[in-house]
Amino acid sequence: MTLITSLSEARDFLAKIYKDDRLRIVALTGAGISTESGIPDFRSPGGIWSRRQPVQYQDFISSEDARLEDWDRRFEMMDFFEKSEPNAAHEALTLLAQEDRLTCLITQNVDGLHQAADFPQDRLIEIHGNSTFATCLECGRRAGLDAQRAEVEAARSPRCDACGGLLKAAVISFGQQMPEAKLERAVQAARECDLFLVLGSSLVVHPAAQLPAVAVRSGAGLVILNGQETPLDSLATTVIRTPLAQTFANFGEENEQNL
Template structure:
């Protein structure tokens, strides 16, 4: 395993990705790609989850008090998400996809920054959902968060205008079933890629943490770009420790 800690060497290394060295790239992104866009890592000490415990899915379904607590948190997070802009790492992944080198991007993030960066929807798998809009738990209809703010401020949790079901941010909550089809698609992509990139994930949250191992065991090269050690570093051919946005800052330059 090679470890890169210098920014110049890291930039030189990632430049090969845009030159067609690989044609079936799959990437996994975690909180570390978005912290450089100003979005806090909610799991870290001092983050929102250390101050306000996440609402369990079953509590959301059965308790109005829990629903209001969850909606209040969603509006707090929405303020971060609306202000944040994609950084150079988000844009580099979009470039790899639009140029035909990246087959699939799997993200643990719920902030919508990959969409803001223009990443193709048909190659994006959000395995933890998306916190920038809501869906109905009964009929699946989409609803915008901001449209629910007035209702929440009156002390009521919002309901679907189509069927009357409970509205909830489209993020996967603790205790809520993971999207099985999305997980299967992510696993299949990992096993078919020639390069698997990990960007800003600690690789401790499953099932996403299993994907790099699946790729490596199927013969893909694994490159991990993360500021701290991960449990899968030993699977990687190269580990890069430099900040992601700075690492990809010159990616579009020749």
């Protein structure tokens, strides 16, 4: 395993990946790619989850108080999301997808920044859902978050206009069943890639944390870009410890200038 801590070496390494257009690349992103866009790591000390315990899915279903607490938390997170913009790392992944190099992007994030960076929706798997909009738990209809503020401020759980079912942010809550179809698609993508990139994930949250190992067992190279050690560093061919947004600054520009 090669450890890179120099920004210039990290950029040179990524430039070599960019120039090798034979690689079929799959990427997994975690909170570390978004913290550099101004979104705090909600799991870290001082984050929302350290101040307010996550609402379990069954509690959301059964308790009005739990639902209102969850909605209040979503509005707090939404305020961060609305002030944030994609950084160079988000944009680099979009470039790779547009050039048909990145076949699949699996994200643990729920902030919508990959969509804001114009990443192709058909190659994006939001394995933990999306916290920038709501869906009805009965009919699946989509609804805006901000439109529910008045109901929550009146101490009422938002309901679906179509069927009257409970509305909930479209994120996978603790205790809620993971989307099996998305998981199967992510595993298949990991099995078929030549190179698996991890950007800003601690690789401790499962089942997403298992995907790099699936790729390695299938013969892919593994590159981990994360500020801290992860449990899978020993499986990686290269580990990069430099800030993501700075590392991906000007990514691909040399090739564009040569066109």
